[in-house]
Amino acid sequence: MDKTINIDTTTRDKFLDGKIIIEQLKDGGRSGSDTILLSAAVPAKFGDFVLEIGTGNATASIALAHFVKDIKIVAIDNDDTNVLLAQRNVQLNDMNNQITIKNLDILDTKIRSHLFSSKKNISFDHIFMNPPYFDSKKNIIPTSHHNKIAKTFSVNDLPKWIDAANNLLKNNGTLTIINKVENLLSIINTLGHYGSINILPLTSKRRKDADRVIVQLKKGSKSKARLLYPLIMHNENGHYTDNVENILRGNTRFDIQQLNYKHQ
Numbered sequence: 589m590d591k592t593i594n595i596d597t598t599t600r601d602k603f604l605d606g607k608i609i610i611e612q613l614k615d616g617g618r619s620g621s622d623t624i625l626l627s628a629a630v631p632a633k634f635g636d637f638v639l640e641i642g643t644g645n646a647t648a649s650i651a652l653a654h655f656v657k658d659i660k661i662v663a664i665d666n667d668d669t670n671v672l673l674a675q676r677n678v679q680l681n682d683m684n685n686q687i688t689i690k691n692l693d694i695l696d697t698k699i700r701s702h703l704f705s706s707k708k709n710i711s712f713d714h715i716f717m718n719p720p721y722f723d724s725k726k727n728i729i730p731t732s733h734h735n736k737i738a739k740t741f742s743v744n745d746l747p748k749w750i751d752a753a754n755n756l757l758k759n760n761g762t763l764t765i766i767n768k769v770e771n772l773l774s775i776i777n778t779l780g781h782y783g784s785i786n787i788l789p790l791t792s793k794r795r796k797d798a799d800r801v802i803v804q805l806k807k808g809s810k811s812k813a814r815l816l817y818p819l820i821m822h823n824e825n826g827h828y829t830d831n832v833e834n835i836l837r838g839n840t841r842f843d844i845q846q847l848n849y850k851h852q
Contacts, residue, residue, distance in 0.1 A: 598673070603647060604838030608654055608681050611673055612645045619647035621821070621828075621836060622718060622800065625790070626766040627651035628841040629802050630716045634658045637710075639703075641694045641717040641753060646674035646687065648718065653686040655841050661686060662703065662712075666693035694752045695745070703756070715753045716764040719746055746771060747778040754782045754807065763805040766790075775803050776813075784809035788844040789818040804844055816844060 598611050603624060612618050627648040632638050636659045640649045643663035653661055665671050671691045678687045692702050704710045746767075753763050763782075765775060772787070779785050783806050789798030798818055823829050834840045 604651060604654060604836070607838045608647075608650050610645055610647045610650070610677050611680065612647070613669070613673070617644045617670070619645065621832070622766050623647045624651055624836050624838075625802065625819075625832075626716060626718050626764065628655065628835045629766075629788075629804065629844055630714050630764050631762055631843060632656045632659050632714050636660075636713040638662070639712045639715045639753075639756060640664070641715065641749060642719060643674050643689065644670050644718075646677045646689065648716065649674075649687050650677060650681050650683060651838070652716075653683050654681075654838060657686075659686065660688075662688050662690060664690045664692040664694065664703075666691065694749055699752060700756065711758040712756055712761060713758055714762050714764070715757050717749065717753065718766050719749055746774055750775065750778040754805075757807050759808040761807050763807065765803045767801060767803070769797075769799055769801055772801055772803070775801075779803065779805045780813070783807040784811035784813060786814045786816060786844050788816045791818045791820055793822050793824065794820055802844055814845070 597615070598613055600609055600611050601619075602609055603619065610619060624647075628651070630638065630652055632652060633656065636656070638652065638659055638661045640646075640661060640663040643649055643665045646663050649661045649663040653659065663674060665674060668691065671689055674689045678684055678689060690703070692699060696702060750763070750765075757763055763779070767775060769789075776785065776787075786804045788802040788804075790800040790802065791798045819831070820829055821832050827833075828836060831842070835842060
């Protein structure tokens, strides 16, 4: 692995109202509101064991570790630069006791043995991921290598990620995904084999179509699928709504199964 990253190629940015600091590439996968919303939607609690797939610079894992202090997170990525940045950010935020970064590919057929060594029967309580949004066969490919990794995928890879995640998830555990609406059918078709799903549309303003969704699987559940009332990101003056503002500032998480989106 390349052990150096030119400081001129990165920025240091504050999230959760300055509660965490993240070093990230200027030209690559950059964290934003989706990253924080994803972390806030994972229903982890005290003592849980959690996996993030495709962690990038580890913002989502670090945010989740801030929300829930006493959990253990393994965050994986198959890009050397992302892994190095993620490790730096974990150390920068003093979370080495909560988060372990591993240079792994979720599609590796030996992923379980790489994650657990000899402890083959261990599984995760919760898994979450923010996969690339754009099908490389249908969209313009970014010129930057790291942008390409962060934003594009092969059309067949997303269901494979979901299948691999399910194999690492405990029964009654959750798999939480944020992605574009155009990938929803592929996500539903794959998740539906494994349990019940809740779909939370994200819309920029009232009366606007949703362009992103958070989808959450509860493995093994027989409950009916639910399409929830949309989470509205902005009010009419362009500012974040109060619910979203509280999440992005790190003041609260939310439960996508609750109409007010907040943990009780």
